[in-house]
Amino acid sequence: MSEEKKPGWKELPEGDVLEAGTAAKFNVAGWRSEKPVWSKDNCIQCMICWIVCPDSSVKVVDGKMTGFDYDHCKGCGICSHECPTKADKRAIVMEQEKK
Amino acid sequence: MANLKELSVRQDPLTGGHRACAGCGFPQIVRMVLLSSKDPVVVISATGCLEVTTTIFPFSAWNVPFLHNAFENSAATASGVEAAYNAFVRKNKIKGKINFVAFGGDGGTYDIGFQSLSGAMERGHDLLYVCYNNEAYMNTGVQRSGATPRGASTTTEPAGKVSSGKTRPRKDLTKIMAAHNLPYVAQAAGGYYMDLIKKAEKAFATPGPKFINVLQPCRLGWGYKPELTMEISRLAVQTCVWPLYEVENGIWKVTMNVREKKPIAEFLKLQDRFRHLFKPGNEQLLADLQKEVDKNWEELLKKGAP
Amino acid sequence: MPAAAKTGNEAMAEAMRQINPDVVAAYPITPATEIVMIFAQFAADGLVGTEYIPVESEHSAMSACVGAAAAGARVMTGTSSQGLALMYEILPIATALRLPIIMCEVNRALSGPINIHCDHSDTMAARDFGWIQIFSENAQEAYDNTLQAVRISEHSKVKLPSMVTTDGFIISHCMERVEMLGDKEVQDFIGEKKAEVSLLDVTKPVTIGALDLQDYYFEHRRQMAEAMKNVAPVILEVAEEYSKLTGRKYDLIEEYKLADAEIAIVALGSTCGTAKVVIDELREKGIKAGMLKIRVFRPFPAERIAAVLNKIPAIAVMDRSDSLNTQGGPVYTETCAALYNHPKRPKMINYIYGLGGRDVTLDDLRSVFSDLQSIDKKPLFNYLGVRD
Ligand SMILES: Cc1ncc(C[n+]2csc(CCOP(=O)(O)OP(=O)(O)O)c2C)c(N)n1
Ligand code: SF4
Ligand code: SF4
Ligand code: SF4
Ligand SMILES: [Mg+2]
Numbered sequence A: 001m002s003e004e005k006k007p008g009w010k011e012l013p014e015g016d017v018l019e020a021g022t023a024a025k026f027n028v029a030g031w032r033s034e035k036p037v038w039s040k041d042n043c044i045q046c047m048i049c050w051i052v053c054p055d056s057s058v059k060v061v062d063g064k065m066t067g068f069d070y071d072h073c074k075g076c077g078i079c080s081h082e083c084p085t086k087a088d089k090r091a092i093v094m095e096q097e098k099k
Numbered sequence B: 001m002a003n004l005k006e007l008s009v010r011q012d013p014l015t016g017g018h019r020a021c022a023g024c025g026f027p028q029i030v031r032m033v034l035l036s037s038k039d040p041v042v043v044i045s046a047t048g049c050l051e052v053t054t055t056i057f058p059f060s061a062w063n064v065p066f067l068h069n070a071f072e073n074s075a076a077t078a079s080g081v082e083a084a085y086n087a088f089v090r091k092n093k094i095k096g097k098i099n100f101v102a103f104g105g106d107g108g109t110y111d112i113g114f115q116s117l118s119g120a121m122e123r124g125h126d127l128l129y130v131c132y133n134n135e136a137y138m139n140t141g142v143q144r145s146g147a148t149p150r151g152a153s154t155t156t157e158p159a160g161k162v163s164s165g166k167t168r169p170r171k172d173l174t175k176i177m178a179a180h181n182l183p184y185v186a187q188a189a190g191g192y193y194m195d196l197i198k199k200a201e202k203a204f205a206t207p208g209p210k211f212i213n214v215l216q217p218c219r220l221g222w223g224y225k226p227e228l229t230m231e232i233s234r235l236a237v238q239t240c241v242w243p244l245y246e247v248e249n250g251i252w253k254v255t256m257n258v259r260e261k262k263p264i265a266e267f268l269k270l271q272d273r274f275r276h277l278f279k280p281g282n283e284q285l286l287a288d289l290q291k292e293v294d295k296n297w298e299e300l301l302k303k304g305a306p
Numbered sequence C: 001m002p003a004a005a006k007t008g009n010e011a012m013a014e015a016m017r018q019i020n021p022d023v024v025a026a027y028p029i030t031p032a033t034e035i036v037m038i039f040a041q042f043a044a045d046g047l048v049g050t051e052y053i054p055v056e057s058e059h060s061a062m063s064a065c066v067g068a069a070a071a072g073a074r075v076m077t078g079t080s081s082q083g084l085a086l087m088y089e090i091l092p093i094a095t096a097l098r099l100p101i102i103m104c105e106v107n108r109a110l111s112g113p114i115n116i117h118c119d120h121s122d123t124m125a126a127r128d129f130g131w132i133q134i135f136s137e138n139a140q141e142a143y144d145n146t147l148q149a150v151r152i153s154e155h156s157k158v159k160l161p162s163m164v165t166t167d168g169f170i171i172s173h174c175m176e177r178v179e180m181l182g183d184k185e186v187q188d189f190i191g192e193k194k195a196e197v198s199l200l201d202v203t204k205p206v207t208i209g210a211l212d213l214q215d216y217y218f219e220h221r222r223q224m225a226e227a228m229k230n231v232a233p234v235i236l237e238v239a240e241e242y243s244k245l246t247g248r249k250y251d252l253i254e255e256y257k258l259a260d261a262e263i264a265i266v267a268l269g270s271t272c273g274t275a276k277v278v279i280d281e282l283r284e285k286g287i288k289a290g291m292l293k294i295r296v297f298r299p300f301p302a303e304r305i306a307a308v309l310n311k312i313p314a315i316a317v318m319d320r321s322d323s324l325n326t327q328g329g330p331v332y333t334e335t336c337a338a339l340y341n342h343p344k345r346p347k348m349i350n351y352i353y354g355l356g357g358r359d360v361t362l363d364d365l366r367s368v369f370s371d372l373q374s375i376d377k378k379p380l381f382n383y384l385g386v387r388d
Helices: A048-052 A080-081 B003-009 B026-035 B049-054 B074-090 B108-112 B115-122 B173-178 B193-205 B217-224 B226-240 B264-268 B271-278 B283-303 C008-019 C033-044 C058-070 C082-087 C091-096 C139-154 C181-191 C217-246 C271-283 C302-309 C330-340 C362-372
Strands: A015-021 A034-039 A057-061 A063-070 A092-096 B041-045 B066-068 B099-105 B128-133 B184-189 B208-216 B245-249 B251-254 C005-006 C024-025 C053-054 C075-079 C102-107 C134-135 C162-167 C175-177 C204-210 C253-256 C265-268 C289-294 C296-298 C314-319 C347-353 C381-384
Touching: A034 A063, A048 A057, A048 A080, A048 B003, A057 C005, A063 C175, A080 A092, A080 B226, B026 B099, B026 B128, B026 B193, B026 B208, B041 B074, B049 B099, B074 B115, B074 B128, B074 C053, B074 C058, B108 B115, B108 B128, B115 B128, B115 C058, B128 B193, B173 B184, B173 B271, B184 B193, B184 B226, B193 B208, B193 B245, B208 B271, B208 C217, B217 B271, B245 B283, B251 B283, B251 C347, B264 B271, B264 B283, B271 B283, C005 C008, C008 C033, C008 C075, C008 C102, C008 C175, C008 C181, C024 C033, C024 C058, C033 C053, C033 C075, C033 C302, C053 C058, C053 C381, C058 C075, C058 C082, C058 C091, C058 C302, C075 C082, C091 C217, C134 C139, C134 C289, C139 C162, C139 C175, C139 C181, C139 C217, C162 C175, C181 C217, C217 C296, C253 C271, C253 C302, C265 C302, C265 C330, C265 C362, C271 C289, C271 C296, C271 C362, C289 C302, C302 C330, C314 C330, C314 C362, C347 C362, C362 C381
Parallel strands: B041 B066, B041 B099, B066 C204, B099 B128, B128 B208, B184 B208, C024 C053, C024 C075, C075 C102, C102 C162, C134 C162, C265 C289, C265 C314, C314 C347, C347 C381
Antiparallel strands: A015 C204, A034 A092, A057 A063, B184 B245, B245 B251, C005 C175, C134 C296, C253 C289
């Protein structure tokens, strides 16, 4: 996160109110020690990874899995664990993050 | 019922960038429930992990209208929101259906918020209350709650040299809510997402007060590897520790039949909170826990065979 | 202007009917119960368009009020004592979310011991939650204050909740002549509620009540302090407009024969009525007695108080609640603080009186004025009307 100057009380909107969805600007990539890597060829487009991801980090366009949002994926591995593809044709594998 | 593909084109109610632990079990539950609504939703949440991790100012993970008031009052707060909506509809100041959803953790639901929930449901407000039940006060560091199962170790009822964790079984809140004679009450688990989605859809299609109790594995408080969240959730169902059922206008029905019940040890042994149960000396307790689960399952089958 | 005999509770319930709030959530408690019951009947008879929520506790009453107000509704409730105490947790949340909820509060002693009669301990314990607090001397004021509170709280520079108080039984249950405005006049006076943000606006979703950490909490609290600073001029503005409608004038404080007073008391609520009788009597005897009535306790009108009290040599501050802090009641400590930085500081002593509905007789107040005539002989902290 870049250190932005935080607003003073006069600039801040009154009443502890926020616009929707501002957490999308918060990057949690640093939480990850592993990352999921998708193989399009092995994917059967079942959408399971999308529904089980706790961090809304499976990118879906027009009802199709298209990859991961690495700004928000925390590398929990649920998607890979739940992906129904066979051991020799995994659509998601977890890889060590380079430190 | 909408399938996953159809749901995936709806707007995700939650963004990423929230601060729940990697592998947490509640964001999916929230997404599954809210995506099931065809109409706009307004969310009210109790204090707890869900609210804390999703609304750290100035970052809100909510794409839908969201209100947090306090810990024990999400149902009462939601009843006020719903009343305001009704007043505006009557005065022609608002058009279009809105589904109101209150979330509370097990602490905010079974314990401190129990009265508020019971009151709001009894009054008949048109809202869905969802307990995301991780069976302890996780936000404040894994303290026991009325939902903590017997034998689990928590920081306020820990296993120790002379203790095997929680001594009493959890209260059966789903049954208690059924005793409120609500039009729709259900028990669900995130691991069986189609079952949960179907229940949420049913709830949204039913006017009046609805309650769904959703088991939520917590990798931190339960102590397991983060990728196992969904699997542990399913094991709770397959061992009949957490049966899936619904009570629709007084008719009970098991929604997930378990023909070959797995021994509860398969569920327990994956979790640190139960580790002490597998040490010598706790054989009887384990056997008792199994008996308790068997008995509850048999009773449930009598009420509403699948 | 129609006038009728009404109790304080009836006057407040009538004001609520005329305000016709979108949502009322309330729970019964003596001596505020009638407000809730009368209003419930109004709702049952279709005399109001209000969604009335018969909650299962005051905690839920205030919680539902917060929910409804966050949804943009005009919201009211009524309570007293233990009921108010059960709301305490949620009161500062209403403030922080900047929700202009209006509460009719009937002052009653806090348990324990349990007691259903008047003192100010319930309201005073809620004095630092960021609610505007307006005290009423009689049923007429209770009615007038309730109507004005809507305008004050909803003012765009304020957006803070208000509690309008009466004294339990003394005002709440006593019949008095109350002049009321017409229903339409009330509606024209209060206008439509304009909410800048609403939870129900699904096209523009907002998050209300987010978690502030060390980096934002202070700024939000600072905003609330500023809003409270804006209240006094708004009260005066609203009072001015109200007086044009009714001929009844209101201010933050009320001076009673203070201009040339040599001895004076400071009081709130129904005691002021009793004190006026004693002051008139003393004046006839040539004793220059007077009174400062504090109508608005929050925000505390310190400058105004200092400006009128500094000229008076001997003052007794009357507290109908005890802070049990060995430093006097809340009205006393705040009045002292108001004068501390003034070049002329009068001699001020404190009386804790009337706890748990103990009668405040004319003789009691006569004795206070008599004490003031030789104030140097009196201790700072005194209890009035308690058996030794
Ligand atoms: C009145 C009150 N008491 C205690 C707390 C402290 N507190 C905040 S969250 C929490 C536990 C929440 O547990 P639960 O409802 O199960 O939600 P979880 O954090 O497990 O998701 C506690 C004890 C509080 N905020 N308010
Ligand atoms: S690793 Fe976890 S956070 Fe990342 S995409 Fe998979 S499920 Fe989502
Ligand atoms: S779970 Fe696996 S197969 Fe299914 S959509 Fe995701 S990547 Fe493709
Ligand atoms: S402590 Fe448990 S419930 Fe809370 S965010 Fe972490 S995993 Fe989720
Ligand atoms: Mg919990």
